[in-house]
Amino acid sequence: xxxxxSSTEISVEPRTTSRRTFxxxxxxxPVGAALAACGxxxxxxxxxxxxxxxxxxxxxxxxxxxTQPQEGIRTASVDRFNKANPNTQIAxxxxxxxxxxxxxxTALGAGQAPTIIWGWGGGTxxxxxxxxxxxxxxxxxxxxxxxxxxxxxxxxGAATIDGKIYAMPAEAVQPIVLFYxxxxxxxxxxxxxxxxxxxxxxxxxFNAAGIAPFxxxxxxxxxxxxxxxxxxxxxxxxELFGAVFDAQKDAWSNPAALDxxxxxxxxxxxxxxxxxxxxxxxxxxxxxxxxxxxxxxxxLHGTWTYGSMALDGGDFVSxxxxxxxxxxxxxxxxxxxxxxxxxxxxxxxxxxxxxxxQKETAKKFFATQVLSxxxxxxxxxxxxVPIAKGSESALASSKDxxxxxxxYGVASNAKAxxxxxxxxxxxxxxxxxxxxISQLFQLSITPEEFAANMNAVIGx
Amino acid sequence: xxxxxxxxxxxxGSLAWLAVPALVFFVGFAVIPLVGVLALSFTxxxxxxxxxxxxxxxxxxxxxxxxxxHALWVTFLVMALSWAxxxxxSLLLGVFxxxxxxxxxxxxxxxxxxxxxxxxxxxxxxKALLDPNFGLGAGLGIELLAQDWLGEAxxxxxxxxxxxxxxxxxxxxxxxxxxxxxxxxxxxxAAELDGAGRVRRFFSITLPQLKYTIITSSTLMxxxxxTFFDLIFxxxxxGPGDATRVLALDxxxxxxxxxxxxxxxxxxxxxxxxxxxxxxxxxxxxxxxxSSSQMEGA
Numbered sequence: 001x002x003x004x005x006s007s008t009e010i011s012v013e014p015r016t017t018s019r020r021t022f023x024x025x026x027x028x029x030p031v032g033a034a035l036a037a038c039g040x041x042x043x044x045x046x047x048x049x050x051x052x053x054x055x056x057x058x059x060x061x062x063x064x065x066x067t068q069p070q071e072g073i074r075t076a077s078v079d080r081f082n083k084a085n086p087n088t089q090i091a092x093x094x095x096x097x098x099x100x101x102x103x104x105x106t107a108l109g110a111g112q113a114p115t116i117i118w119g120w121g122g123g124t125x126x127x128x129x130x131x132x133x134x135x136x137x138x139x140x141x142x143x144x145x146x147x148x149x150x151x152x153x154x155x156x157g158a159a160t161i162d163g164k165i166y167a168m169p170a171e172a173v174q175p176i177v178l179f180y181x182x183x184x185x186x187x188x189x190x191x192x193x194x195x196x197x198x199x200x201x202x203x204x205x206f207n208a209a210g211i212a213p214f215x216x217x218x219x220x221x222x223x224x225x226x227x228x229x230x231x232x233x234x235x236x237x238x239e240l241f242g243a244v245f246d247a248q249k250d251a252w253s254n255p256a257a258l259d260x261x262x263x264x265x266x267x268x269x270x271x272x273x274x275x276x277x278x279x280x281x282x283x284x285x286x287x288x289x290x291x292x293x294x295x296x297x298x299x300l301h302g303t304w305t306y307g308s309m310a311l312d313g314g315d316f317v318s319x320x321x322x323x324x325x326x327x328x329x330x331x332x333x334x335x336x337x338x339x340x341x342x343x344x345x346x347x348x349x350x351x352x353x354x355x356x357x358q359k360e361t362a363k364k365f366f367a368t369q370v371l372s373x374x375x376x377x378x379x380x381x382x383x384x385v386p387i388a389k390g391s392e393s394a395l396a397s398s399k400d401x402x403x404x405x406x407x408y409g410v411a412s413n414a415k416a417x418x419x420x421x422x423x424x425x426x427x428x429x430x431x432x433x434x435x436x437i438s439q440l441f442q443l444s445i446t447p448e449e450f451a452a453n454m455n456a457v458i459g460x
Numbered sequence: 461x462x463x464x465x466x467x468x469x470x471x472x473g474s475l476a477w478l479a480v481p482a483l484v485f486f487v488g489f490a491v492i493p494l495v496g497v498l499a500l501s502f503t504x505x506x507x508x509x510x511x512x513x514x515x516x517x518x519x520x521x522x523x524x525x526x527x528x529x530h531a532l533w534v535t536f537l538v539m540a541l542s543w544a545x546x547x548x549x550s551l552l553l554g555v556f557x558x559x560x561x562x563x564x565x566x567x568x569x570x571x572x573x574x575x576x577x578x579x580x581x582x583x584x585x586x587k588a589l590l591d592p593n594f595g596l597g598a599g600l601g602i603e604l605l606a607q608d609w610l611g612e613a614x615x616x617x618x619x620x621x622x623x624x625x626x627x628x629x630x631x632x633x634x635x636x637x638x639x640x641x642x643x644x645x646x647x648x649x650a651a652e653l654d655g656a657g658r659v660r661r662f663f664s665i666t667l668p669q670l671k672y673t674i675i676t677s678s679t680l681m682x683x684x685x686x687t688f689f690d691l692i693f694x695x696x697x698x699g700p701g702d703a704t705r706v707l708a709l710d711x712x713x714x715x716x717x718x719x720x721x722x723x724x725x726x727x728x729x730x731x732x733x734x735x736x737x738x739x740x741x742x743x744x745x746x747x748x749x750x751s752s753s754q755m756e757g758a
Contacts, residue, residue: 101717102716102717105507105508105716105719106507106716108507108508109507109508127506127508127509127719128508130509131506131508131509131510132509133508133509218611218700219610219696219697219699219700274593275592275593275608275611276591276592276593276608276609276610276611277611278610278611278699278700278701279587279590279591279592279608279609279610279611279616279696279699279700280591280593280611286591286593286594289594290593295593426719427506427717427718427719428506428718428719428720430718431713431714431717431718431719432718435702435713438699438700438701439701439702442613442699442700442701442703444613444701444702
């Protein structure tokens with residue numbers, strides 16, 4: 001601003017200085033944008049107080065997401081650890097979802113990452129491993145088999161790169177499920193869908209009643225992606241995306257893929273999604289608000305939204321108005337209706353450039369606090385199924401027993417549990433994917449164009 | 461900065477050292493990063509691992525991407541439309557606020573409030589107000605306001621122009637206000653004696669006298685609009701689809717979301733070149749005739 005204000009004075013005598021000023025303005029442009037991107041995603045220090053990463057401090061650092069109620073559980077575990085270990089402290093910092101994904105990459109590139117790197121495993125973890133940014137935890141797990149044995153074996157898949165384990169699986173299993181508002185269904189007098197055909201029949205009925213059939217936070221893009229994940233699975237089976245993941249040429253042009261892409265555009269064209277979905281972000285939980293306020297009848301979303309709907313939705317969850325089911329089958333599709341997609345867990349890696357003391361602190365945290373009995377209880381209390389073995393019995397006695405047993409059933413009965421695409425793929429391919437998905441939902445590209453654009457980045 | 465009239469130099473010795481602080485900042489924060497960006501554009505780097513030299517592959521990828529002409533077009537449209545909206549509005553506001561009346565001073569304070577707000581705060585607020593389901597339209601029950609403002613390509617584009625203008629018109633009004641106050645009263649008095657009306661005085665005195673102010677303000681608008689990032693990023697994230705994806709946003713998305721620092725740097729270089737070209741072009745438009753003074757009695 002100072003620069004701009006001084007330029008106003010130039011108007012008196014423009015010939016002497018303005019060219020240089022223009023030069024500096026013009027040059028400051030991209031550089032300034034880049035600097036801004038590096039500097040300020042607005043971290044919020046919590047718990048320990050000290051913010052920021054870096055290997056310089058003696059304290060171990062830990063960054064994670066700020067959405068409640070999950071944030072409270074993460075912070076509570078850090079607080080318990082810090083209370084029990086006055087000499088080896090952990091400083092925690094929280095971020096919003098999309099801000100975090102960018103921030104952590106920038107921090108790794110700048111050598112300023114936290115000791116404990118919270119993530120989703122899969123393709124992103126693979127880029128960290130290839131750059132030598134995270135430690136191989138296989139020897140540590142071999143030395144401490146008890147830690148490995150108390151977690152779901154299936155959760156290690158997304159933590160394993162080329163046969164080695166690079167992350168501690170943590171938190172809860174989070175399949176994507178179809179939520180619906182029972183009050184709205186009663187009001188319109190219809191039944192929950194049992195097939196894709198039912199969904200397409202429900203759409204005009206809800207629209208006629210002035211209720212949006214589906215809520216969707218489309219600006220976040222990965223929210224739209226969940227629809228494709230299920231349609232690809234139900235139409236073509238898990239092999240369909242498996243071919244993309246295995247980098248087979250032209251895998252997106254498979255007729256089943258085009259069929260799934262066409263189906264989702266049919267739903268958009270039939271006004272299946274709430275008006276304005278492409279400007280709603282999931283980070284603000286506005287998509288959930290649409291469901292529990294009855295403005296939308298259904299919502300395809302991760303199980304992590306159950307906790308926040310219970311927290312924000314008044315008596316929506318406690319009063320039994322929230323319905324849920326696995327995504328229904330598509331007529332004539334190859335996919336098993338028990339299949340699901342989502343996050344098989346969260347993943348905690350250790351930054352390779354952290355000091356030995358910080359790494360020790362992190363490992364002690366993994367061993368003593370990650371999915372400790374206290375934490376497991378908190379996950380269950382907020383309606384999540386932690387990936388710790390032996391928590392099944394605790395699920396039944398919880399106030400959310402029906403929900404938890406449903407999630408547990410979906411996760412454990414699934415013939416195939418697909419990892420979220422944007423996490424399974426490399427960041428480069430994931431960005432192209434998300435970009436094209438938003439255009440697909442905007443109806444600005446056809447399924448064929450989508451397939452062609454995506455075929456171009458297969459294996460990248 | 462570096463132009464020192466010969467007479468001063470002769471009498472008091474060189475005053476070039478006065479430029480040192482500015483020069484240090486300019487080199488540190490503009491020249492060095494620019495060279496770095498130029499170098500990065502010939503490499504491939506995912507932002508996390510090692511940097512490897514890759515020749516022109518990044519440039520080739522960027523220049524053959526159909527997204528580039530689109531982003532350039534969107535950037536140009538934002539630039540042209542926001543200039544076309546802001547210039548007349550801030551010119552008129554500036555002239556109005558240049559008056560010394562008490563009520564105008566009060567209004568000026570109100571008009572300048574958007575200057576105090578950060579782009580992110582403005583974007584978040586507008587996003588909430590324009591939400592089709594929970595925003596102003598739905599809250600007040602006004603059907604007309606309950607449009608899908610940010611979800612429909614043309615509307616979203618219009619909203620971006622509107623919010624950008626809302627944010628920056630006060631700043632440019634301030635420039636024009638200062639410019640108008642520098643115009644000598646005597647010129648108006650003479651015009652009045654000659655029987656010129658308000659409108660005539662505006663077009664024959666105010667507007668020509670503000671020529672350089674208009675050029676300065678336009679340059680700031682045009683070059684500044686190349687870098688609109690924060691506001692659009694928070695408001696629409698370039699969406700819906702790619703309707704509001706300007707060049708700066710495209711650069712960010714490639715660099716920091718798709719981990720393609722090479723192509724992102726190439727776009728940054730393109731941004732610099734476009735910005736330079738525009739700034740120089742605008743300077744040319746300002747006229748090169750040294751005898752055309754804007755001061756009294758010219």
